[in-house]
Amino acid sequence: MQGLSMTQKTADAEMVPFEQLGLIGCGLMGGSFALALKKAGLVKRVVGYSKSPSTTERARQMGVIDVEAPSALLAAAGADLVLLAVPVAATEATLKSIKHLVTPQMMIMDVGSTKVDVVQAARSALRDQLGSFVPAHPITGKEVAGVEHADVNLYRGAQVILTPTERTLTAHLSRAQQLWEALGCHVRAMSPEAHDGTLATVSHLPHLLAFAMMQSVLNQPAADEILSLAGPGFRDFTRIAAGEPKLWRDVLLANREQVLSQSRNFRAALDQLESLIAAEDGQGLQDRLTLASDARAHWHLGKRSAKI
Amino acid sequence: MQGLSMTQKTADAEMVPFEQLGLIGCGLMGGSFALALKKAGLVKRVVGYSKSPSTTERARQMGVIDVEAPSALLAAAGADLVLLAVPVAATEATLKSIKHLVTPQMMIMDVGSTKVDVVQAARSALRDQLGSFVPAHPITGKEVAGVEHADVNLYRGAQVILTPTERTLTAHLSRAQQLWEALGCHVRAMSPEAHDGTLATVSHLPHLLAFAMMQSVLNQPAADEILSLAGPGFRDFTRIAAGEPKLWRDVLLANREQVLSQSRNFRAALDQLESLIAAEDGQGLQDRLTLASDARAHWHLGKRSAKI
Known part of the structure; x- marks a missing residue:
């Protein structure tokens, strides 16, 4: 960047x-x-x-x-x-x-x-x-x-x-x-390009994933009952899926190449976690989850990069 | 269920x-x-x-x-x-x-x-x-x-x-x-089976996706700078990725079949949204986002299913 x-x-x-x-x-x-x-x-x-x-x-x-x-x-x-x-x-x-x-x-x-x-x-x-x-x-x-x-x-x-x-x-x-x-x-x-790449990662992709999560629940016959059992984790994870459809349609289309590219990165990370789960590799899974958990626990809104 | x-x-x-x-x-x-x-x-x-x-x-x-x-x-x-x-x-x-x-x-x-x-x-x-x-x-x-x-x-x-x-x-x-x-x-x-199927959808999968999202950012060379630009949407979307690694390792392994099955449902929903984006189908994308957005906007914590 x-x-x-x-x-x-x-x-x-x-x-x-x-x-x-x-x-x-x-x-x-x-x-x-x-x-x-x-x-x-x-x-x-x-x-x-x-x-x-x-x-x-x-x-x-x-x-x-x-x-x-x-x-x-x-x-x-x-x-x-x-x-x-x-x-x-x-x-x-x-x-x-x-x-x-x-x-x-x-x-x-x-x-x-x-x-x-x-x-x-x-x-x-x-x-x-x-x-x-x-x-x-x-x-x-x-x-x-x-x-x-x-x-x-x-x-x-x-x-x-x-x-x-x-x-x-x-x-x-x-x-x-x-x-x-x-x-x-x-x-x-x-630069506009650096902006769009970064925002695809931290904003546009999360929105796309949250929309897909809601869509994935709605595709299930028991959607209504399933949603009745969702808790605070689901609430926060999907909050951005309530975003304005027209606004997000425009953003996702305007920045589609970066969004699709970031989605491929995300799927690769998901593939890796799922392989560890399917292989019942408890230690490998714990190591990966620990990296993610530590990074998230140490991040906060407005935290500056060490490089800036 | x-x-x-x-x-x-x-x-x-x-x-x-x-x-x-x-x-x-x-x-x-x-x-x-x-x-x-x-x-x-x-x-x-x-x-x-x-x-x-x-x-x-x-x-x-x-x-x-x-x-x-x-x-x-x-x-x-x-x-x-x-x-x-x-x-x-x-x-x-x-x-x-x-x-x-x-x-x-x-x-x-x-x-x-x-x-x-x-x-x-x-x-x-x-x-x-x-x-x-x-x-x-x-x-x-x-x-x-x-x-x-x-x-x-x-x-x-x-x-x-x-x-x-x-x-x-x-x-x-x-x-x-x-x-x-x-x-x-x-x-x-x-039943335990109905519980695990539902919780895979509304809790275990969202946790897995949030962990994968963090992992996907960490895999990028500019992770530190990228994270410095993340806003409130990212904060809420990834909050659950700070969850305790050992606890979530156990949950994801214990309920692995349901979690992997729900991940396939999620990927199908994501595939569909991405196809609309790649095809630049603005109306189709807006229709899908509207379904997801309306469902999320009308859901709230503790909302009872109409069927219960």
């Missing part, structure tokens, strides 16, 4: 607030961002747009946005910061729809879970305005979607990965880092 | 406390049981034994047990209730070691995660005293082991499955039900 080094932590410097956030997508991720930005005093006005007018209206009623916009273009109009919080598959069309309003002074970020496809979409949509775009992925979320679950603390303590293109303006990259740090995040930069 | 019907809920009737609990295995499960029984006023004295003398001593210092016994046999001596809270592979040897003290008045339970092997071990060890044994599996736990994690509320709200043999005395079966209900548990009875 080629981690690009970020500039020094900048949160100590006072950050000048943004005049206007154009929020495109007022769901869980977008809504939580707007709430956090407001609470931190980092934005004066939020103009929001969602595909579903009822979502936009609810966002305004909840105080997540100040003004409803009838289109993505009108949400971006006059904004010095635009946040795209839409399914990754909608990135290109959304950027195209606001393109002729984009200026070098406007900073645009996304919060998508995949980055190779998002960067490709931005290249294709923004062309000579690509410098305004800072691709971002805050590693956080909930298994429930929608603005009604927006949470001012969703981003606090989360890691945020920025995957700038070679054209991204350094002023925007620094400002993006400063902004996320001001929201309590830990910021790193890496 | 052939669920055996239990008698009516009996918790309303006042339960006569046990005189003496012989606790064999003073770890997380045994220690929590003793604490809960004491708090409910259902036992006058707890005599405990653990393979490791330092565990037994710590259990006494913590007030989990009242008296340290130097052997399993001496922990059982004089007890009207014996709880075996040892790894399932140790069941037969432990029951053999106390066998000549077992009377029809003594009730013996275990808390093992597998039941076919435990019942087989009890048949072989107890022979004509098999009627005293009520095989029990409280579906709860923690990813940390040891008496220092013993928790008076570990069993509260948990489901407990009893898998009586044809020789189990009905008086003991009723008393066992009453006891677990007095600790706040929901009690069901089923």
Whole structure:
């Protein structure tokens, strides 16, 4: 993994607030961002747009946005910061729809879970305005979607990965880092490819496996009774299987090569454990389980790599 | 699944406390049981034994047990209730070691995660005293082991499955039900085979998959950096991979046929999702993910089957 080094932590410097956030997508991720930005005093006005007018209206009623916009273009109009919080598959069309309003002074970020496809979409949509775009992925979320679950603390303590293109303006990259740090995040930069490989391992594959686990139970005639006996281990293991189907469809398709490759790695590890079980090799099995158990017991959320 | 019907809920009737609990295995499960029984006023004295003398001593210092016994046999001596809270592979040897003290008045339970092997071990060890044994599996736990994690509320709200043999005395079966209900548990009875099939699906396989997931990350050169970017989804998905290796070695080996069979079901479900991903069949993938997501979103811990 080629981690690009970020500039020094900048949160100590006072950050000048943004005049206007154009929020495109007022769901869980977008809504939580707007709430956090407001609470931190980092934005004066939020103009929001969602595909579903009822979502936009609810966002305004909840105080997540100040003004409803009838289109993505009108949400971006006059904004010095635009946040795209839409399914990754909608990135290109959304950027195209606001393109002729984009200026070098406007900073645009996304919060998508995949980055190779998002960067490709931005290249294709923004062309000579690509410098305004800072691709971002805050590693956080909930298994429930929608603005009604927006949470001012969703981003606090989360890691945020920025995957700038070679054209991204350094002023925007620094400002993006400063902004996320001001929201309590830990910021790193890496290439879109390294991001997608890593996230396939720690996020996309686990989601796929959790979905497959649920599917595998549902395929059984006694599914209902089986589920009635599931305990706390099952609850936590499958929590992410309640994720939003459309969002995960897009992620799994967008990053399919890395996901399928990581699934092959996973199956090889599973094969090995199963061979030990089938051979009733107690010591061999215990040794493998101990490696896994120790690694998991010593890991915790936000633990830094020794190499970073 | 052939669920055996239990008698009516009996918790309303006042339960006569046990005189003496012989606790064999003073770890997380045994220690929590003793604490809960004491708090409910259902036992006058707890005599405990653990393979490791330092565990037994710590259990006494913590007030989990009242008296340290130097052997399993001496922990059982004089007890009207014996709880075996040892790894399932140790069941037969432990029951053999106390066998000549077992009377029809003594009730013996275990808390093992597998039941076919435990019942087989009890048949072989107890022979004509098999009627005293009520095989029990409280579906709860923690990813940390040891008496220092013993928790008076570990069993509260948990489901407990009893898998009586044809020789189990009905008086003991009723008393066992009453006891677990007095600790706040929901009690069901089923055959050892039905228990092991169901638990393979909702517990043993998820553990195997979580161990394999950790192993699959560790197999990669950049494991350390990859893990540093894992978020809350990964945290919950792999929580059970921190489980105790010896305990899970025993469970996976004892129930290996059911576990391997459930793994084949799981792989078939994973194959299907991956085929849709490889074919970039967005609608087909979304349909499948929606089934899984809806099922998980509507499930909750302790949810009863419509059929029960």
